[in-house]
Amino acid sequence: MTEDVVPVATPPVAIPSIEPASAPVPTTEETRAIVGAHPAARRRIGSSDLHVFPIALSGNVFGWTADALESERVLDAYLAHGGNFVDTADSYAGGRSEIILGNWLRSRGGRDDIVVATKVGKSADHPGVTARAITASVEASLRRLRTDRIDLLYLHIDDPEVPFEETLLAVDELVRAGKVREFGGSHHTGNRLYEARIASAQLGVARMAALQNQYNLVFRREYEQDLARVAADLDLGVMPRFALASGFLTGKYRTKADLAGSRRGEVARYLNRAGLRVLAALDVVAAEHDAPVATIALAWLLSKPRVVAPVVSASSVDQVFDLVAATSVQLTRSNLTALDRAGS
Template sequence: MEKVELGKSGLKSAPIIFGGNVFGWTLNEKESFKILDELFELGFNTIDTADVYSRWANGVPHGTSERIIGKWMKERKLRDKITLITKGGSSLQPGGPKNNTRDYLTGAVKDSLLRLQTDYIDLYFTHFDDGETPVEEALEAYQKFRENREIKHIGASNFSSERLQKALDIANEKKILAYEVFQPEYNLMVRYKFEGEIEEICTKNNLGVTPYFSLASGFLTGKYRKKEDFEGKERKMFADKFLNNRGEKILKSLDKISEKHGISQAGVALAWLMNRPGVSAPIASATKSSHLKSFTEAVKVSLSNEDMEVLNKAGETE
């Protein structure tokens, strides 16, 4: 499978990154290993996780996703074949304050290395900007880990355009480790969080872009078209807000393109992201073997300019 470059970082990734938020949440360890095995066999080598993943699951502690991934890599002896991404800086308690201080991030990185059973992390993200800590404090903390070869590259996620630009400017001024990849929420349903100022900053600075919620928490799979479809589903809290006129219009456009190419709506939604300006590789999750089919569909399909225009117009206004 042809790899893509994540901006100027030099990191190479599969064209779709697997989102590890499902590990320890909707998938137990055995089920997670099965999906990871199948994912690797298909040629997808990049996995994204975070120290907080599984924190919201009943009785499942934070860091469970990292523990599962670490155990899988060790048992399969695949660490050197995986591009590993994790994040820190978000609260370990749902709804709690973010923390980008040097001491907090130093502890977070060390804990993640232990859970992942690895000596290094390929790409480490500041998960959320706390809005208060000087941006250079996080960068200086990461610089130490870079010097120790425990972090290879760093990225920012969920930053405002002002704080992202400030972090880039200060890194340049102080000649310290700089963010090389940005991770926004971005999909056909949610476009405003990336398009515009953030996109311009990423393009100007040659930042890799790895969008999360690429399928709008499952809404863009086309499986959820009325409120009853969400009943009893974990995704209800994230995706039932998309059940509106705009959502219906977007689903109809996905139906049209998926029928034309003979692939799933999810495959089309991922392909749309892969073809958007500035995007390096979208992040998507799967809980069943059949869900991985949309990954290979997205990689293989060739969307025409007309296809892209149909999708673009459907999702224009919010």
């Protein structure tokens, strides 16, 4: 469900239910019973002082497939279930995502209770990670978000042509000014993350505390064979994006016919023997826990070392409950073994 960049000109399309096609959609009360009365304990992001709900709500659909009113309803529902971690970017819907989030923050109050993450590097107005681009991007994001600081700033791209020293000094200046609390990487290889840490130490500037990478049951190699070790070495909190593989791990798409009339072309690459094997394993575990497939897929991610909060989106209130339910599902050792084997 999560995207890196939301096309500005793309017309809104319906977001499918996150239920398997063969299963009835549970009511709000049924799903609330799964979630429980008490919100999940918050997790610390790396060595930072940021403590967040274990599911991050992505704002990638705000201003795109979800209008302002529905976006605010989704945010309210997430907040009602103990959520406090919202993830957006200056490039999402051409900045409209940040505007919607900023208006919601201002109208609801309680800014100190919400951890706001945004990303810079891909906006049309200030592209790149040069010092000038980063400074201008952050100032623009602060205006759209209607806030005085960004809790977690991600570098949305990695540009080897720009010296890390320039990028890190620019971020550090923003940290010292109180405009950014913590920052992290995205689209960075393990080697580049090590380079950033070395440069930070040499310069005596703020160091990365977080990593947002693609990681889910059907896309594992990049993280498990490289980034997991780096995250542990550098004490980075990990926020997997594409946590539901663009919707494939909701169980909605099981045949090519399921893709008809949708804009889920990226899901087609998972419609193969390996992907269907993962869905079959998820079906079994989901039935055991009486929970939706998407809930189990997120619970699997939450069982992994260094994972703090998968980043997932919802374009309707009903979708929120199944996402936050993952924080209270306790997968057994046999559940985890079965899912690990199916996705290996």
